[in-house]
Amino acid sequence: MNSLLNKLSVKKRQLVKEISTVEQELETLRHKKLDYVNLFTDSLITKEELIEYRELTDQKIRNLQSHKTQLEEQIQECANENFVYNLGDKLTKVLKLKELTPRFFIHWLIKLPVNKTAAFVFNTASLILFKKHKKGNTHKG
Numbered sequence: 001m002n003s004l005l006n007k008l009s010v011k012k013r014q015l016v017k018e019i020s021t022v023e024q025e026l027e028t029l030r031h032k033k034l035d036y037v038n039l040f041t042d043s044l045i046t047k048e049e050l051i052e053y054r055e056l057t058d059q060k061i062r063n064l065q066s067h068k069t070q071l072e073e074q075i076q077e078c079a080n081e082n083f084v085y086n087l088g089d090k091l092t093k094v095l096k097l098k099e100l101t102p103r104f105f106i107h108w109l110i111k112l113p114v115n116k117t118a119a120f121v122f123n124t125a126s127l128i129l130f131k132k133h134k135k136g137n138t139h140k141g
Helices: 002-041 047-094 102-109 116-140
Strands: none
Touching: 002 047
């Protein structure tokens, strides 16, 4: 389980680093837009060129913002996975293996709001339950 948490931690650090890079690129593009205006006011480019450059820059900015949003969603997914694995670990410490039944998880998960996170939590909790139940059955037999 620790190796999985370590992988999640590494993945999260990589995503945070990538977001930082995207934010720097966004800032650079915003400055470029101002530079284009300065070039236009200095009569170094035409109004048509200014419009074209700004449209291209705006499109790049939209693409980067979309990418940043995707990265932030991936960070949230890492946090959700981390939460579920920690929850499973804490549950096994508090409850006996026999008490971690599908009925227990279904009862607990019914209280979660229905969204993407709840579906993820349910699937991951089911996987943890299956692995722990399987492990518990092999020790008996």
